[in-house]
Ligand code: URP
Ligand code: ZN
Ligand code: ZN
């Protein structure tokens with residue numbers, strides 16, 4: 176039996192409300208909330224009391240887009256499930272949904288089994304899987320039904336990376352039709368990869384090889400064109416659509432237009448698009464490679480549209496797309512040829528803090544912070560209300576957050592297995608103090624007390640954001 180825990184005196188923040196309440200936890204679940212200092216709360220006996228006076232009590236973060244150990248460009252993302260989920264816990268995230276990958280010519284099942292082997296027994300926090308479809312054919316379409324039944328209820332398709340993950344419009348339409356039928360949500364990497372590859376070839380032929388050209392060839396127009404096409408294909412299929420890592424103002428406009436028509440079209444952005452820009456890609460001495468990811472960072476002017484989209488609910492989720500590659504030995508593979516720089520950035524540890532900074536800066540409200548980082552990702556991917564909220568019956572995934580603490584993000588202090596920070600020197604107001612994962616303390620007053628293998632696989636329901 177785990178101890179009965181009471182979290183006393185904090186400000187409980189969910190997507191729906193903010194209340195001064197005590198939280199009673201038994202075993203792995205939240206069993207009750209009661210107004211702080213109420214007779215009810217005072218009557219609770221507890222083996223352990225966590226004093227949250229002056230702190231926020233928030234649901235553990237749900238990061239629905241990570242790539243631990245992902246193979247890319249001849250190397251692997253540097254965080255294992257062990258190191259990456261530990262870093263997530265440090266940053267107040269208690270659930271990740273990672274991407275299992277179908278290898279071309281092989282079954283979905285083989286990919287999923289391989290990802291279960293990587294993650295099983297290694298995670299500090301709970302985890303689920305999406306499936307990347309690299310080969311949409313009759314076999315994989317049939318397998319989608321089986322995966323949905325066993326809790327893998329979302330499928331990522333790529334309009335980019337011809338010859339690797341790329342699906343053509345016919346394959347996309349078929350997968351969307353299947354999703355409309357079996358409840359699987361299609362997640363789209365919306366960039367016109369065929370056109371981008373032409374521009375890559377031309378840039379390299381002209382000697383434009385530095386990291387900043389990664390941003391120049393992956394044009395905003397080629398993101399918005401693909402976003403538009405994906406939306407139209409989803410309409411034809413009668414399927415909902417979730418567009419991942421939206422970075423361009425023009426792509427947000429496509430989502431806004433679709434949503435204004437009442438279409439079930441959703442969008443996610445990531446902290447790197449909200450806080451970083453092409454200025455970073457242009458850093459000298461190949462340092463720009465640290466910021467190579469796709470979709471790419473955009474000129475700073477795009478950020479206002481992303482913040483606006485998050486406020487107006489034209490964008491619903493902030494994930495990290497955590498896919499770290501060390502500068503030394505990995506990003507360096509692309510010296511002299513930006514197209515060989517492994518795509519992806521580290522960030523799983525910093526999402527909750529960066530979005531709290533957005534609250535401090537006045538971009539979003541406190542409740543919206545919890546909505547885009549916890550509640551909506553959980554609902555979008557069939558994890559709610561087990562995850563994403565603080566309510567009786569929910570898993571006791573709870574973060575005690577100090578809104579007044581000051582910290583500086585740095586490679587010297589982060590816990591991700593990568594040799595640089597994309598946010599080196601950034602000042603943040605707010606910091607995670609204590610983290611419970613299903614009632615177990617995994618971060619205790621800024622000490623790691625978790626263990627690899629505590630985290631469990633979570634099968635998911637279908638998207639709950641439509642009902
Ligand atoms: O550059 C990125 N985003 N790498 C991870 C793979 C993807 O497309 O999400
Ligand atoms: Zn095979
Ligand atoms: Zn992608």
Ligand code: ZN
Pocket residue numbers: 240241242496498
């Ligand atoms: Zn990704």
